Amino acid sequence: MPLNSTRRAAALSGALALALGVSACGSSDSDAGSDETGTEIDCAPYEAFGDLDGTTVTVYTSITAPEDEPHIASYKPFENCTGVTIKYEGSKEFEAQLPVRVQGGNAPDIAYLPQPGLLQTMVATGKVVAPPQEVEDNVDANMPDFKEYGTVDGTFYAAPLGANVKSFVWYSPQMFADGGYEIPTTWDELMSLTQQIASDNPDSKPWCAGIESGDATGWPATDWIEDVMLRTAGAETYDKWVNHEIPFNDASVAEALNEVGKILKNPDYVNGGYGDVKTIATTSFQDAGLPVLDGSCYMHRQASFYAANWPEGTNVAEDGDVWAFYLPAMTAEEHPVLGGGEFVAAFADRPEVKAFQTYLSSVEWADERARTCGSGGCVTANKNADASLLENPVDKLSAEQLTDPNATFRFDASDLMPGAVGAGTFWKGMTDWIIGQDDQTTLDYIEKSWPKS
Template sequence: MFGHSGSSRSRVALAGALSVGLAFSLTACGGDDKDESGATTDTAASSIDCAQFSQFGDLKGKTVSVYTGIVTPEDTPHKKSYEPFEKCTGATVKYEGDKAFETQVLVRAKAGNPPDVAFVPQPGLLKQLVDTGKAVEAPKEVADNVDKWWGKDWKAYGTVNGKFYAAPLGANVKSFVWYSPKEFAEKGYTVPTTLDELKQLSDKIAATGSKPWCAGIGSGDATGWPVTDWVEDFMLRLSGPDTYDKWVKHELPFNGPESTAAWNAVGDYLKNDKYVNGGLGDVKSVASTTFQDAGLQILEGTCSLHRQASFYAANFTKGTDISKDGDIFAFYLPGKDTTTKPVLGGGEFTLAFADRPEVKAFQYYLSTDTWANVKAKASTGWVSANKGLKVENLSSPIDQLSAQTLQDPAAQFRFDGSDMMPAAVGSNAFWKQATAWITGQDTTATVNNIENAWPKK
């Protein structure tokens, strides 16, 4: 599972106008190279306006170290996207990908041996790193770019104790429902635009004798996390972003009425024998089915709907037509009405531990719309919430849908809740109690158990 770029809590399976003063052009020469995902990587031949980096002085011969959980093969297009920066400045980016990034970056920071730049996949981890006293605030040039190219919600996630530290990097959308466009066309189903319509569609499919939904929450030690995404999505939809924020921060109890309502709404789907588990078994089979396998049932014709993030596209076999008229695609999990657009997702943030000119210049580059478009052309399965990202530069229809969703002016983005909760809750009690809930535990016991797991202040 590839979610927040290599994070153990990030469900690893797995933004145009131009910046002021920046001219952006891609000039491919010769044939396009292919990375391991099959995407074109012509960024080695990219040209950008190098004058933008003059504000940082002479950087020739300097080195910037980058530490991240983004590993092979996803690291290839990242490295390619740095080549224009290296050509312009004469500086070198030293890239280090590590599956143990989340624990090791803290160890290194506390030991006084941090990298120049880290790609941090969770606001909670970002705060921990800032609390070491080793991180440095983002330079003004980066803050100005973030003010221009991202929404205030994204900047807030990179802010700790009122100070801005980290610009957003990549992003993913979790508020998606996978379906078969061909099946919808053949059976006269329409994509729902409200939660009521989603329920009506589920009932309509169930009335045919088919199970409308397929689901799986198996994920090794992380089994249960897909339920947390369902609950978070329904918290956002039923109670709104402000209440969601309070819930995540534990300003509202986990066993309060708002949380309980969200769990019950999810139960209307995942614990409903009439709705699940198409092609896989009864309700309890949801717990024993891996999240990777569950949605494949849509192509088998044994279910019609699977709620899972944008990164789920990686689970379909090569050659599957993933498009709005193809074998499989996704639609936005609707809100209570058509006027609201809550979006649940994740992403990474660029945090620096040094303020040398070359480090500032690299941070600046990654915060531009220029880099977002270079990166978009270099890879598939990657998007950004950068408003300057040209959707047409994304080669994958699902990536384009993700970017359009993130860039929608009505979108109210909220970060994955369990990734922001204390580890005792977010990656422990929440997951485990969700699994027990699927296999028969009632909602009251579930929310009480999670509430009791919150660290006492």
């Protein structure tokens, strides 16, 4: 879809001209460029940022290949029009290394924090710089439902960036059709389907899974617990769990863990294409779902962003090689949705950093992210983004889930918990659980790690 230069000029000059306290220059035909897709850009509004030519902004994130490519492509209008170079660095050791870098005086200019709990930890260092007012104004206008997750002790620090839906099960439509299997609409139907697949297919497994992710190993297993907690305990109890108003080893959490264990710790149900239950701990989350393509497994629970991990040429569509269905609730009437996202935190307040923050919080960036997306995983938290630009069917499906008025949305629990738990003992505890640790020991271990204050 061609970019509406008039709309872009009005929106950007209104929101961005204030970023550095200067007025936007008038539009000029000579101030034109093009983005990654060849769409014409009106660069005049970017002049509001002042003279930024030759400057650099460093970005550090947990988003690695192949999911990093759409992000990098979405920066091109900003780079082309301002002369700023965005230096992108993705790392699988992000959660462990960011605190080390910040404390060691080697902080990036910008970090994409996938956990609000990690934001709290970073704010406690005194190194996070609050964004300019223009960023907060953009969030108030475009992403109000996510603002609280970027706020610490009443102060707004980090604008939402991407958003994802985690309550999905990936599968092969052709394999389901060949087996005569229907998409389950309740949890009991899902468990019955699992047993039926296991009975019908002795040479494959109903499920495949993988939780290896470098220093972040274990996080996919926490997503399982969170999704099931929303279903077995409900949103109100889920919120109490997140806020430690009930202990981590509460009976409601034990029930959810037991329910997940009926799948992930059942050797008849996992781990298709890789081996026994313990191989889940050593299988990377990027590779975990690939056996769906060769029939080694039938289902893989993973977030919408997994669309970017299928091999090039895979047809991701309702009638394609792979597709996703909603992880069912206990009843067909309920519709809990687990989601996550990233938040933009700054560790520097140079003009070019403020300018880039403002761009990332704008409708223009959200639209550019969709326009350059390609393989999927490009839904943002921006409710005013142009949804028609989302070409990937999984992104469209995710946007529908996020905007469904009947959905009960909750943010990823481990991301909201204190960093020592959510990005620490919860990950490790679930890894130990997969390789043989019992339920009670796992829950007690995580509970004991909860900060006392």
